[in-house]
Structures are given as structure tokens and as C-alpha cells.
Amino acid sequence: MNSIQDIQEEIISEFEILGDDKESTIYYIMELGGNLPEFPEESKIEENIIKGCQSKVWLTASEEDGRVQFQADSNTDITKGLISLLIRVLGNQTPEAILNSDLNFLQKIGMGNIIGSQRSNGLVSMIQQMKRYALAFQAKQNA
Amino acid sequence: MALDLNHIRSLFPVLHQEVYGKPLIYLDNAATTQKPQAVLDALSNYYSKDNSNIHRGAHALADRATAYFEETREAIKIFIGAKESAEIIFTKGTTESINLVAATFGRKFINEGDEIIISTLEHHSNIVPWQMLCEEKGAILKVIPISDSGEIIFEEFEKLLSSKTKMVSVVHASNALGTINPVKEIIQAAHKVGAKVLLDGAQSTSHLDIDVKELDCDFLAFSAHKLYGPTGLGILYGKREILEAMPPFQGGGEMIKEVTFEKTTYNEIPFKFEAGTPNIGDVIAFKAALDFIDSIGKKNIKAHEDELIAYAQEKLSAIKGFIPVGTVKDRVSVISFGIKDMHPFDVGMMLDSKGIAVRTGHHCTQPLMKRLGLEGTVRASFSVYNSKKEIDALAEGVEKIARIKNK
Numbered sequence: 001m002n003s004i005q006d007i008q009e010e011i012i013s014e015f016e017i018l019g020d021d022k023e024s025t026i027y028y029i030m031e032l033g034g035n036l037p038e039f040p041e042e043s044k045i046e047e048n049i050i051k052g053c054q055s056k057v058w059l060t061a062s063e064e065d066g067r068v069q070f071q072a073d074s075n076t077d078i079t080k081g082l083i084s085l086l087i088r089v090l091g092n093q094t095p096e097a098i099l100n101s102d103l104n105f106l107q108k109i110g111m112g113n114i115i116g117s118q119r120s121n122g123l124v125s126m127i128q129q130m131k132r133y134a135l136a137f138q139a140k141q142n143a
Numbered sequence: 144m145a146l147d148l149n150h151i152r153s154l155f156p157v158l159h160q161e162v163y164g165k166p167l168i169y170l171d172n173a174a175t176t177q178k179p180q181a182v183l184d185a186l187s188n189y190y191s192k193d194n195s196n197i198h199r200g201a202h203a204l205a206d207r208a209t210a211y212f213e214e215t216r217e218a219i220k221i222f223i224g225a226k227e228s229a230e231i232i233f234t235k236g237t238t239e240s241i242n243l244v245a246a247t248f249g250r251k252f253i254n255e256g257d258e259i260i261i262s263t264l265e266h267h268s269n270i271v272p273w274q275m276l277c278e279e280k281g282a283i284l285k286v287i288p289i290s291d292s293g294e295i296i297f298e299e300f301e302k303l304l305s306s307k308t309k310m311v312s313v314v315h316a317s318n319a320l321g322t323i324n325p326v327k328e329i330i331q332a333a334h335k336v337g338a339k340v341l342l343d344g345a346q347s348t349s350h351l352d353i354d355v356k357e358l359d360c361d362f363l364a365f366s367a368h369k370l371y372g373p374t375g376l377g378i379l380y381g382k383r384e385i386l387e388a389m390p391p392f393q394g395g396g397e398m399i400k401e402v403t404f405e406k407t408t409y410n411e412i413p414f415k416f417e418a419g420t421p422n423i424g425d426v427i428a429f430k431a432a433l434d435f436i437d438s439i440g441k442k443n444i445k446a447h448e449d450e451l452i453a454y455a456q457e458k459l460s461a462i463k464g465f466i467p468v469g470t471v472k473d474r475v476s477v478i479s480f481g482i483k484d485m486h487p488f489d490v491g492m493m494l495d496s497k498g499i500a501v502r503t504g505h506h507c508t509q510p511l512m513k514r515l516g517l518e519g520t521v522r523a524s525f526s527v528y529n530s531k532k533e534i535d536a537l538a539e540g541v542e543k544i545a546r547i548k549n550k
């Protein structure tokens with residue numbers, strides 16, 4: 001099992017290969033979105049929508065063997081790519097690891113410059129929501 | 144007459160830059176146009192040489208600033224063909240101009256059961272102020288429907304008109320689709336039932352020759368920043384007799400004749416509607432923007448933009464997956480579209496990464512988007528300084544992006 005930090009390092013080196021070229025970086029993020037597993041239509045309901053996102057994002061989570069599994073979808077491909085990165089880092093981790101994580105890869109790859117400030121705010125909302133799920137599962141485990 | 148584009152572009156410093164290592168292609172002119180150097184110089188000159196408060200100081204600088212300030216009012220009068228400069232009121236923007244009319248004309252002349260007509264094409268700033276007024280007064284908001292091509296259905300408008308109609312407030316040219324409304328006919332029909340007409344000229348003033356006397360509109364609202372001028376400055380034109388009958392908008396300095404604690408008498412128009420120190424620097428600089436337009440000529444600007452729009456339509460329509468939104472022929476230089484199976488945000492962001500600035504989303508016209516069954520569109524809008532070469536780059540970019548999902 002790779003740690004959150006290991007996966008972040010992986011992503012940082014992938015983005016290093018892309019270099020400064022904004023265009024190929026955006027295309028790459030869009031492509032990543034294509035790898036998200038199919039999200040069930042019936043879960044596309046209001047209460048799974050993340051507030052604060054300009055585009056729509058649906059996020060659900062479940063717990064398997066003490067680890068959190070995230071499922072997500074978006075109506076825009078770039079946002080799908082962004083959430084797929086977050087799931088790659090935070091998915092299949094324990095609630096503790098998620099809650100203690102510091103997602104420094106976003107800053108290291110210069111995500112703010114890539115996606116602009118509005119989408120960056122959306123990204124923050126996604127991370128908060130993922131951590132909220134982790135907190136809920138942690139509470140359940142400790143109960 | 145073909146424009147000397149190289150010369151025109153040389154007047155706009157902001158155009159000469161790279162974004163993400165690529166030359167900037169600015170196609171978001173319906174949101175705001177860039178400013179020629181003359182406007183920037185006028186702003187800087189005002190603050191470095193003439194800055195002072197107007198209409199009150201008894202000194203050289205105040206006299207100078209007041210004269211320049213009123214020169215702009217005079218220039219706007221000529222620009223829109225008003226009878227007199229007292230009919231030109233300075234505001235913060237189109238939005239404030241419309242709010243001013245809704246608040247003051249509304250306070251005095253709109254009563255319970257009265258009707259206000261707008262159209263499906265409206266920008267939020269020509270919807271919400273009227274909704275607020277209707278809520279306050281118990282008046283009723285009626286909406287002119289549109290066809291799928293994005294034109295108002297005139298017969299439906301005529302059906303909405305009655306002796307209850309007190310105000311018809313419609314957009315002259317749509318910011319989302321570019322549609323030019325048949326405002327002359329609208330105004331005539333509205334006047335027959337005794338209603339007043341406000342035109343939202345935010346998009347039309349920069350592209351069309353406008354003569355408010357000939358149109359016979361009662362109000363015209365527009366923004367300097369869409370006319371090569373500074374942000375934070377708007378204009379409200381109103382016919383003298385209506386402006387005089389309206390109560391003031393805000394209270395304060397400048398708008399009064401005499402103040403006692405018992406009673407205040409108000410100043411003449413336009414000052415009655417200009418409480419407080421106005422946006423002096425931007426007003427003065429706006430004159431330079433109007434001079435710029437004059438130096439090229441509205442007709443020449445329109446001809447150039449028409450050529451760009453026709454060229455863009457031809458180029459973009461050839462792209463597989465391209466979906467035009469709003470297909471009216473008579474339009475200002477706005478082209479709205481979608482790409483099959485792609486979200487406008489993604490298209491916009493990918494264009495941005497190529498240095499091409501467009502707008503994506505609902506363009507502050509959510510009810511219109513809902514009517515068209517869309518979440519939003521990609522909108523490219525052209526101005527006097529845009530070139531066919533830039534449209535080639537746009538088409539090439541859109542083609543490449545569309546190919547991702549439309550093989």
C-alpha cells in the first residue's frame with residue numbers, strides 16, 4: 001500500500017515531465033478524468049453535490065476494511081481530472097491518514113496557476129468534503 | 144473602407160503581450176473592451192494635472208476639471224443623439240442605470256397590478272431590479288418569449304401589451320447571443336399603450352449607430368467599459384420631462400438646491416441624480432474613448448466587425464461537433480456556441496491555455512440558458528482591433544479541442 005506522500009511524489013514527477021506547457025497540462029488533466037470509474041446515475045443527487053464548485057461535482061464515499069473508498073463524477077472533464085487526482089491520493093487510505101494528510105503536491109505542481117483561482121476554490125471544497133467523510137468514518141470506527 | 148488594423152492595434156497596449164508563452168488573442172470584448180492609450184493618458188493627466196472636486200471649488204483646478212467633466216457629458220449627448228446634455232446622467236454602470244430607473248420611476252409611477260415587460264434575452268441586471276420593484280409594489284413582471292433561433296416573438300410581445308403596461312425594458316443587443324432586437328417597433332408599440340421604454344444598450348452602443356431621438360426610447364442605459372472607456376462608469380439617458388418627474392435616487396451633496404432640517408429642495412437634472420462626488424477621473428477619460436470611436440467611425444467599426452463575424456461563422460461552422468447557439472443574422476459581433484459532448488468550461492479553459500480569451504458559462508442570462516436548454520455556452524466576441532488571423536487561431540483551437548470528442 002503506497003502512502004499518501006508516496007503517491008504525491010509520483011504525481012509531482014509526472015507533472016514535471018509536462019513542464020511549463022499549460023496546454024499539454026490541461027489536456028493531461030482532462031485525460032485523467034477519463035480514467036474515473038463509472039459513477040452511478042442514481043447517486044447524482046443534490047446531497048452529493050459539492051457546494052462551492054463552479055462546475056458540478058458529485059462525491060460519495062464508502063468504507064472497506066478500514067479504508068475509505070471515494071466515488072466521484074463531474075459534468076466537466078477538467079474537474080473530473082482534478083477529482084481523479086485527489087482520489088488517487090486520498091482513496092484507499094485510512095481515515096487517520098486522510099485526516100492527517102497535507103496535500104502539498106497541489107502547490108508543488110502549481111495547480112493554482114494551472115486551473116486559476118475559481119477552480120482552486122472548488123478543489124479546496126472537494127478536499128474538505130473528502131476529509132469530512134474521513135472524519136465520519138473515523139468516528140464510526142471509534143464508536 | 145478597410146481599417147488600418149496595425150495602427151489600431153498599436154493604440155492598445157494590453158494587446159501586445161503573451162500569456163502562457165503564447166500571443167494573447169482577446170475575444171472577450173462583450174465582457175469588456177480594452178482601452179486605447181489615449182484613455183490611459185487622459186486618466187493619468189487628470190490625476191497629475193487637474194485633480195479637484197467639481198462644480199463647487201472656486202479655483203483654477205476645479206474650473207478646469209468641471210469643464211472637462213461637462214465636455215464628456217456633451218460628447219455623450221452627441222454620441223447618442225440626445226437633445227440636451229442635461230438628459231445624460233452619470234452612474235456606475237448599466238446595472239446602476241437600470242436600478243436607478245426601477246427605484247425612482249418605479250417608486251413614483253408603478254403601482255399594484257401594473258405590468259412591466261422584459262424579454263427572455265435579458266441580462267440579470269435587466270431582470271432583478273424589476274423583480275425587486277414588482278415584489279415591493281405588487282406589480283407584475285411579464286416576459287416576451289423567444290424563438291429557438293434567439294429572436295423575440297413580436298406577436299407575443301403585442302399580446303402582452305395593455306393599458307396596465309407601465310414599462311417595457313428590453314435589451315437592444317443580446318450579450319449572450321448577439322441578437323439585435325427590433326427596438327424601434329417595440330418602442331412604437333409600447334408607446335401606443337402609454338408605456339415607457341428602457342433600452343439596455345450595454346452591447347448595442349459599442350456596435351450600432353444610436354440616435355435616441357429617432358428611436359424615441361425613454362431611457363437608454365450603458366457602460367463606458369464596454370466602449371473602450373474606464374470601468375466603474377455608466378450612463379443613463381432619459382427624456383427631460385420624465386427625468387424631471389422622477390424623484391431623486393440617492394440623497395447627498397450635489398443633488399440639492401437648498402437643505403434645511405425641515406425640507407430640502409432638489410437640484411436640476413442631471414445633478415438631481417448625481418449625489419456625492421462623481422467618478423470625475425473616469426468621466427473625463429471616457430471622452431478620449433468617444434474620440435477614439437469618432438476617429439474611426441461607428442460605420443467602419445460595424446463593417447469591420449460584421450466581416451469578422453461572417454468569417455468566424457464560416458470557419459467555425461465547418462468544424463465537426465460545432466453547435467451554434469443563436470442563429471439570427473442581424474447581430475452584433477458575438478458568437479455563442481457549444482461543442483458536442485463537451486462542457487463549455489472545458490472548451491474555454493483549453494482555449495485559454497492557447498492564449499485565447501473567451502467567456503464561458505451563462506453570461507448572466509440564466510433564464511435565457513434555461514429556455515435554450517443549455518447550462519452555458521462558449522462566447523467569442525469581437526472588437527475593432529480583432530483580426531481574421533485571430534479568428535483563424537480561434538477556429539484552429541476549437542477544431543483541435545472538438546476533435547477530442549468528435550472524431
Ligand SMILES: Cc1ncc(COP(=O)(O)O)c(C=O)c1O
Nearest residue numbers: 236237238266268318343345366
Ligand atoms: C446586455 C447587458 N446588460 C447589462 C450588463 C451589465 O453591465 P455592467 O456590469 O457594466 O453594469 C451587461 C454586461 O455584461 C450586458 O452585457
